[in-house]
Amino acid sequence: MFKRFRRTRINENLRNMLQETTLSKNDLMYPLFVKEGSNIKKEVESMPGVFQMSIDEIIKECEYIYSIGLKSIMLFGIPDVKDSVGSECLCEESIIARTIKAIKQKVPDMFIATDLCFCEYTDHGHCGILDPKTKTVDNDKTLELSAQQALVHAKAGADMIAPSGMMDGIIEVLRTTLDSNGFENLPIMAYSTKFASAYYGPFRDVAESTPSFGDRRTYQMNSANRLEAIEESLEDEKQGADILMVKPALAFMDVIRDIRNSSNLPLCAYNVSGEYAMLKHAGNAGLVDYEKVMIETLIGFKRAGANMIITYHAKEACEFLNKN
Secondary structure, rough: OOOOOOHHHHOHHHHHOOOOOOHHHHHHHEEEEEEOOOEEEEEEEEEEHHHHHHHHHHHHHHHHHOOOOOOOOEEEEEEOOOOOOOOHHHHOOHHHHHHHHHHHHHHHEEEEEEEEEOOOOOOOOOOOOOOOOOOOOOHHHHHHHHHHHHOOOHHHOEEEEEEEEOOOHHHHHHHHHHHHOOOOOEEOOOOEEEEEOOHHHHHHHOOOOOOOOOOOOOOOOOOOOHHHHHHHHHHHHHHOOOOEEEEOOOHHHHHHHHHHHHHOOOEEEEHHHHHHHHHHHHHOOOOOOOOOOOOOHHHHHHHOOOOOEEEEEEHHHHHHHHHH
16 A cells, blocks of 8 residues: 555644754854944845944844844955055954954853854955965965964954864864863864855855965865865864864755764854855745745754854844744
8 A cells, every 4th residue: 555645744733843053042043144344234235134233233233133033153364465464453452352352341241153264354255374386275374374363363352263274184173272272171163164165255255355366176176076175074073173064054055964874063154155055046036935935944954963053144033033
């Protein structure tokens, strides 16, 4: 006799009880972009609903999102002054450090993860110090500066450090530095499997981090490589990462599942700017039901194996969950 699967689908209550994957406000982390100045809230044309904000506006945003149950943010800085080594982010009064302190004063329980990289702070837009001979990032010299940047974030009160530059050995260096400076309980979320992806395009508008030459394929991953993707995350686990990540998420659900099957560490999916922009513009054009497609997409990341999701949809997803 054939199986009648619809027996457990016809009744809504039973259907809801048997749902295998659920989405919670606790699953979501919201990227925010802080810019020097005051009373600044500038919407990014390529990413409707995403803004560059001054510290005072970031605080207002944090107060609102915390009130709707969104209690975790990923903080990115947009400095006024850039140079070849990203000096601004190494200063204890950097824009990120000042923003962390300001948020903690007004919304003390907001969980603040900080993106640790150099692309927003360098005049060349690459993720570290350049090697003049190879015209790419000098991995080991960048590790030294990354350790300095991590201490700036930690001393300012960050709740988690998230290095995104894809430097080999970064987790070991940061873990050693943090531990030796009294921050042994500060977790590290590794951008452990980060692909050199065309899906990042709109992010470079909001973060003002487009490379002035070339691209990032010499240090970010080839998007065609599945086995190497697994190895990248397992290596960061060996070095002491507390949370692993796959970035982007939508075109890499197979990699999310592969890493989920290979590691017991918590796993984050980064739902990136291009993925967000496609849904947002399609919704604004009336091509899809934006809210339904948004929730279906986020549940898809959870189903693939992610424990948490960094997403520009986070605020709208929480608003949706509150009313449904």
